[in-house]
Amino acid sequence: MIEITLKNCNSIDDGKITIINNGLNIKYGINGTGKSTIAKAILYTVEQPDNLKLLTQFKYKDGDSLPLVSGIDDIKSIMIFDENYINNFIFKKDEIIENSFDIFIKNDSYIKTEKEIDDFISGIKDEFEKNKELDELITNLNVISTSFGKKSTLKGIAKSSKFYKGLSKGNNLSEVPSEVIEYEKFIKNKKNTQWITWQSKGNEYLEIDNCCPFCTGDISSKTSKISKISEIYEPKSFEFLVNILDMLSEYGDYFNPSSREKLKSITQSRTNITKEEELVLKEVKDQIDIIIDKLISLKRLNHVSFTNDVKVNDKIKQLEINLDLLSHFKSERVENVISGLNNSLNEIKNKVNELQKKVGIHKNNIKKLVNKNKVDINNFLINAGYKYNVYFDDNANIKLKHIDSDLSITNGNQHLSYGEKNAFSMLLFMYECIAKNPDLIVLDDPISSFDKNKKYAIMKKLFNDKNSLKDKTVLMLTHDFEPIVDFFKIKKTNNIKNQAHLISTRKGLMEENKINEEDILTFMDVCDLNIERNENIIIKIIYLRRKHDAMNKQDNAYQLLSSVIHKRNEPQFKCDGELRPMLDPEIERAQEQIRNSIPNFNYKECIEIVSNDQVMIELFNNAKNDYEKLQLFRIITKLENVNNNVLHKYINETFHIENDHISQLDPHKYNLVPDFIIDECESIIKNK
Structure with missing residues (x-):
């Protein structure tokens, strides 16, 4: 049993309430008794101690006697349903409540099976952790892929790619044209791209005078040669060309020798890219993107990867990197890096039947939870007289629709009345409590806005149904007497720990008086x-x-x-x-x-x-x-x-x-x- 003492909290000078663990504790009191003060005092003490001073009594605003709450040291987590929860309850566009998957699906059984599946495929994760070259391979392949553009076309690589633009006029870097041969050292220097850009920008000064803008020497006889450099070496294309050559130099050993020579030949050509060369570049681009996609999928591989209808064996086969079919990258360097991944996949294939069984169990559990929660919620809505249904989409996100329409409601705040919004807030709060399992659940006047039939339907759903707050430690503060009559007199709950008290405050002293069945x-x-x-x-x-x-x-x-x-x-x-x-x-x-x-x-x-x-x-x-x-x-x-x-x-x-x-x-x-x-x-x- 929890005994909570409150001192100097708003209208309460001194008071005590008792809470029985694993039961419903109804505290019934008239307005002005201090019910909301009790809820806030407990919440602040557990989660926001600094806010407890907000309950300081006006007579003590000088700080002489601050609010004090004791007896709840063992309460480490708390969830409270009050006006703030209702006001902050937002119907999202894609689901009724945020994290609905975690609330409705991710139970202990889900987590257990999830771990078992992850254990089966842990070899892949271990391979990425111990083989740092895999991340390096993904990074470097992305650099190469970027040179070929975002996506290849039907006929070749994108015309906007660095590769295509850099070689649009052929390679005029390896063999400098005779017209500008005297600038060869600048053109082939490590800072050649900066020099080309600088030289191109300097052309605008040639029209000012016939002298060099640096030394003022006469350059009238060289003006045509100087201008020729910009004609032959357009700065951006030249920069792309240099990048491509650097890329092949640094990452050339990722390609098999034959492909490397083909690419070298294409990049050394003095003429622009031919159609045949485009096809080669397209093959390289497509193959490199396949490898990147597979590597990223393998790195992210977990239980979620098997939640769709694809069979485990097919999924593993899709993830294998077969370099015999990706010939451009059948190189010693790539094979050495990915061999461990393929070995791990082979180990999984040897246990594929066992893994398939686990995946099947996982899918069935999700399906059962989806159906059960959908039926539970919709039965409540029918019994309470609400003309709405819920359903779960393919990602197990909960959505809402009216019984007269098949369309999902994407703006619940606009369509639902105040009472309907409160009912959904209360219902989903219950499921959230079940998922998070706090030490104490506080309901601050949760049903005052409902008529008698809806009050009973909500209370029954909250505390009598199998999947409910039954047997959890709940403090319910209310000025409604009907729940006490319903649950302690007419249709008594099956939890003998449930108890009800009248709380009253007289001259600042709050006390509780137990209500037994014979008192009703x-x-x-x-x-x-x-x-x-x-x-x-x-x-x-x-x-x-x-x-x-x-x-x-x-x-x-x-x-x-x-x-x-x-x-x-x-x-x-x-x-x-x-x-x-x-x-x-x-x-x-x-x-x-x-x-x-x-x-x-x-x-x-x-x-x-x-x-x-x-x-x-x-x-x-x-x-x-x-x-x-x-x-x-x-x-x-x-x-x-x-x-x-x-x-x-x-x-x-x-x-x-x-x-x-x-x-x-x-x-x-x-x-x-x-x-x-x-x-x-x-x-x-x-x-x-």
Whole structure:
């Protein structure tokens, strides 16, 4: 059991609540009790200790007494459902909730099978870890591939590629044309590309004067030769040519000797690329991209690689790098680097049947989870009266659609009502809790926005179904009494650890009072119990009149009791909003009926009591519970000269609200009246 103590938190000066582990703990309280404060205090203490100061009471804003929460050291993780969760709940375009795969599919069984598959193919991963040349091979092959352009065409390599542009006019670097032979040392220098670019940019100064812009020497006889360099060596094409030659020089041993010579011949040619040469370059480009794709796929190989419908044997075959069929790269250097990968693939092939079995189990588990979760959620939606269905796409992401359409809803915030959004938020919060399994789950007034049928459907889904929060440690803070009636009286849960308490705060002191099954009474039982329990006849009259009111039985007895409460010297009968004097036979029958419950009832004696303010005020001050004080206050003041509209509204609602409630808590045992209401009543009575 967890005992949580709160001090100096908002309206709570001091208080304690208990939480039973692995059970539902309902804390029922009226508005203003401090339920949200409890939720925030626990959340801040576990996850955001610095934020606990946000609950500092106004009387302590100078920092004298900071909020303090104790007793939750063993709670390391917490999830809370409140307004913030609902407001932050975003229906994404591709799925209802982020990480739906992790929430609905990635359970312990999934993780176990996932690891078993990864263990089967671990040899591939080990090969990449121990053979660093594999990553180097991928990097270098990408450099070579880039020279051939992004993608080959049907007839050859892309015209925009470095290879094509660099050789568009042939190789004029290995053999410098006679027209510019005197610049050969510059052209063949290691910094030749920079020089060509510099020389090309300098041409724009030739029109200024016939002298050299550096030495001012006469260059009128050399102007045509200087301009010729830019004609023969266009800077960008020249740069591409140099890059290609450098690439072949550095990575030439990746190619087999025959292919290397072919490429050398193509790059040394003085003329542009022929159609036959284009076909060779296309073959090289296509083969190098196949090898890169296979290497990257092998590096990324894991359980996910086998989730599609492809057979394991076919998948392994697709990943093998067969250099006999990729002849341009059948070189000693490439074979040495990839041999370990192919050996690992062969080892997997020897166990392919066992791996296929694991993959099959994995796929079936995913399919079962998808179907089960889909059915569970859709059954709830039907039972709760929502006209929506969910489904899972090929990636097991959960999506939403209306029952009248096959189209996925991509903007749930726009289409769903506030209540529908709350229901989905609550439902998916449950699944998220199941997936993350926190130490404590807090529900802060989770069902107040739903009607009674939906409340029961949601509570049943949350705590009674097999795949639910049943047997998890849950703190539910609510001002709804229906869940307690449903789960502790009518359709009791099968978890004996579940418990309910009324929490109330009086003068800053919060306390909880356990609610047992026998404490959940019909309003008739509440009235009978207090008529029998009380000694004072006016209190008895209050409860008996409430009982007749709840039964909608406005007979003679009801009329006579009402006349007492309204201090009428002569009994009156109210019918269709009009009052008339009660007839003697009516009074006689009424008194006889009332005396079955209150044997010593006498109308005139009761009128004398209720008409005596001093006696009634003493009765008010000595009342044993706040509910009775409220009813006595109404008799004393008749709500005349009471200018507090909130007080008016609360007392009138309390006077009649029992009609809407089948079950009640005994007000003698459970305090359900807010502090400020009683304080105001006491203040008015004191000054009367």
